[in-house]
Amino acid sequence: MxxxxxxxxxxxxxxxxxxxxxxxxxxxxxxxxxxxxxxxxxxxxxxTYLPKISENINRAKKWFAEAIEKHNYQGSYNYCYCTKSSHFEHVLNEALKNDIHIETSAAVDINIVESLKKSGKITDDTYVICNGFKRDLYISNIARLINNGHKNCIPIIDNYEEIDLLSEAIDDKFQIGIRIASEEEPKFEFYTSRLGIGYKNIVPFFNKQIKDNDQVELKMLHFFINTGIRDTAYYWNELLKCLKVYISLKKICPTLDSLNIGGGFPVKNSLHFEYDYEYMVDEIVNQIKLACEDAEVDVPNIFTEFGSFTVxxxxxxxxxxxxxxxxxxxxxxxxxxxxxxxxxxxxxxxxxxxxxxxxxxxxxxxxxxxxxxxxxxxxxxxxxxxxxxxxxxxxxxxxxxxxxxxxxxxxxxxxxxxxxxxxxxxxxxxxxxxxxxxxxxxxxxxxxxxxxxxxxxxxxxxxx
Incomplete structure (x- = not known):
């Protein structure tokens, strides 16, 4: 028995x-x-079993490299780690062994970035993608990082005031991204994310605050789904809506060359866990290419922000x-x-x-x-x-x-x-x-x- x-x-x-x-x-x-x-x-x-961090980073980089080669995709792929998932030095030290970039969400993250730069773990070539709702300390920290020569720091604009706040604090020209306020799944208590700017408002926002602003250059569109990257009708529908915004912006903004698909991969939470990571990566790359080819615009460089999946x-x-x-x-x-x-x-x-x-x-x-x-x-x-x-x-x-x-x-x-x-x-x-x-x-x-x-x-x- x-x-x-x-x-x-x-x-x-x-x-x-x-x-x-x-x-x-x-x-x-x-x-x-x-x-x-x-x-x-x-x-x-x-x-904390540190080798697993490097293993997962390199798994994702391999999946994207294979999809990019398979589809003859003309953009690059950039892996970012979301520091908010775990800020510990040993985690960042392990992650940064693998030629990756950083996504921040609050003011003190910039202090961590500066510490990592001082120790040689991050260089001026490392992208620092600054997400989150930004006010005084976060704004001043971002500005200090850019003013000290870190040109690959990209603040992601979350609301209509942030460009003015950043412009006042940053000495020279700087690059930005715009975060899309994605619509949430029907089961949520609200319809639209509190973060970012609505789909329909992004092009008017660009025309009003960015197009004729010589200090600001739009480089990135940021797309985040709260429930993560999953093979659901909801996810694919939101991705296609995001691509329509990217295409509309690209046609009037040649400097826009990057798409950040935030929202991470799921983490194994059961011995029954099944998820086809390779299929999802392949299909994301394929959908982006097909949409851009159909609209006759250049495909974007792809950025991802994996926090939980990393650590x-x-x-x-x-x-x-x-x-x-x-x-x-x-x-x-x-x-x-x-x-x-x-x-x-x-x-x-x-x-x-x-x-x-x-x-x-x-x-x-x-x-x-x-x-x-x-x-x-x-x-x-x-x-x-x-x-x-x-x-x-x-x-x-x-x-x-x-x-x-x-x-x-x-x-x-x-x-x-x-x-x-x-x-x-x-x-x-x-x-x-x-x-x-x-x-x-x-x-x-x-x-x-x-x-x-x-x-x-x-x-x-x-x-x-």
């Missing part, structure tokens, strides 16, 4: 998978012995099951030694699912459970693994510690959770581990930050 946890996973999913294998009853992630991590550093812990699949978190509470005749609560609200806030805020698996005891029998966090908040729980509508884990046994892992958590969770600051119910931030590979392919780990201590909280709160 197949009652072991490994039997359940094998029967439910195609397993093992590229990043997951099991050896002697313990889970391996990209060849990393997760139980060895636990033995060395303890749990809870969060880790998401590099991250993970490991917890220990502290205790099991039998609350009624059907529900068993496995209590983790941390909090979902503080360490994986998207599970609480937007009911996001991550890949969740037992780290050890795969050869033990399994049971159905609920997962609860340590805070006294009733929302501090994780209720189901996507596609199975339940959580199954090896049976809780006090004398046999059980560890569980959440994977592909590398985007947003630390910044949304307030890394290094106050945590809900003052649950400590876990240890952070960095994982790399040397030239021989050997796994190397290092401690990035210790778990928070009571004195850290007291200092923030003003206690002596």
């Amino acid at each position: 197949n009652t072991k946890y490994i039997n359940l996973i094998d029967q439910t999913y195609y397993f093992p998978q590229e990043e997951f294998q099991v050896e002697d009853g313990d889970l391996q992630f990209h060849g990393i012995d997760l139980m060895e991590l636990v033995r060395e550093y303890g749990a809870p812990l969060k880790f 998401g699949e590099s991250g993970g978190a490991i917890y220990e099951i502290l205790y099991q509470k039998q609350q009624n005749d059907r529900e068993k609560w496995n209590m983790i030694n941390s909090s979902f609200i503080t360490t994986l806030p998207d599970t609480w805020a937007i009911s996001k699912k991550f890949v969740m698996l037992a780290v050890n005891r795969w050869n033990d029998e399994y049971e159905r459970v609920l997962l609860g966090g340590l805070t006294c908040d009733s929302d501090d729980y994780y209720n189901s693994e996507q596609n199975t509508n339940a959580i199954y884990l090896p049976k809780y046994k006090k004398e046999k510690p059980l560890y569980i892992g959440f994977f592909n958590t590398g985007a947003y969770q630390d910044t949304i959770g307030g890394f290094g600051g106050l945590q809900h119910c003052l649950i400590p931030q876990p240890k952070q581990i960095l994982i790399t590979k040397n030239k021989k392919g050997e796994i190397k780990t290092s401690l990035f930050s210790e778990q928070q201590e009571p004195k850290d909280f007291l200092k923030i709160l003003g206690y002596k």
